[in-house]
Amino acid sequence: MTAKPAVSPLPAAPAQNPTSASERVEISQNIEAVLAFYTREDQKISRSQRTVERISLFAGRPIFLTLILLFVASWLLANLVLRQLGLHEFDPAPFFWLQGTLGLGALLTATVVLTKQNRLERLAEQRAHLDLKVTLLTEQKTAKLIDLIEELRRDLPNVRDRHDPEAAALQQSMKPDAVVAALDERIEPHERLKVAGKPK
Secondary structure: OOOOOOOOOOOOOOOOOOOOHHHHHHHHHHHHHHHHHHHHHHHOOOHHHHHHHHHHHHHOOHHHHHHHHHHHHHHHHHHHHHHHOOOOOOOOOOOHHHHHHHHHHHHHHHHHHHHHHHHHHHHHHHHHHHHHHHHHHHHHHHHHHHHHHHHHHHHOOOOOOOOOHHHHHHHOOOOHHHHHHHHHHHHHHHHHHHHHHOOO
């Protein structure tokens, strides 16, 4: 009886490369930095600001509109019933007191909304500054990587060395002052056109 040839075991599938410990630490640090930023911003909010924002949150709900409509309807109905009963109306047509009350309520609501928007705008501006810093840092790192790759290509004997003008241009790190100056050059003519186009 002939022996069966030994079957070689199948090669094991390559294991998934798990996230290294250093990467997990870096991700955790980034998350903690973001959470710390929002925690600091939350701690800066004063008690009056929190009260105003709670009012703003309530004013943005559909129930607030329902309450206003019920208030107006009740006001009009009460005056109509008093007139039908022959009694003195507390706010006869054209309802000046109702108009004044609604006007005051609209002014207070607009002030509350603007107060919250100002804080959110400051927070968004801080985020924009942070995004700009991260973008500039990423651009500097990318320029350094391109510089290292170009240097490696020049040093490798089996890779043909050639001049790449695009890579040479990308090796230059962006200067923030130059970016600001370029933005000013673009914005100023646009602003002058807007001023010139306004009717006098």
